[in-house]
Amino acid sequence: MFGRIDHIGVAVEDLDGAISLYRDRLGMPLQHRETVEELGVEAVLLEIGDGHVELLTPAAPDSAVGRFLERRGPGMHHVAYQTDDIESALDSVRASGLHLIDEQPRTGILRSRVAFVHPKSTGGVLMELVEPAKDR
Secondary structure, three states: OOOEEEEEEEEOOOHHHHHHHHHHHOOOOEEEEEEEHHHOEEEEEEEEOOEEEEEEEEOOOOOHHHHHHHHHOOEEEEEEEEOOOHHHHHHHHHHOOOOEOOOOOEEOHHHOEEEEEOHHHOOOOOEEEEEOOOOO
């Protein structure tokens, strides 16, 4: 079902400050930056080995990341698992009885297809399923 951990998502209040920490002080190369309207975030991918750290800041205060920051403050937001077939992965997750936030995939960073699994059914960790765009 899952191929590997794709990225760890970190919610931040100051995106440029977080980039400075991860890129300049920790040496993680910045791969990509974009605003993902469908998810209501500005996101940055930094490379670390075969995976990424994804820094997220809300593009709107009523976005999921905005609400997360308001309730919990900055910190780890989610763990994303890569899959080659997100529909099959969603079927497997659904069949296992886990509660999906997204019944259908949405568009994520770099045109990936993403869906989230509710943390109440995964031991308190928000899980993201990621099917990378074919040209990523």
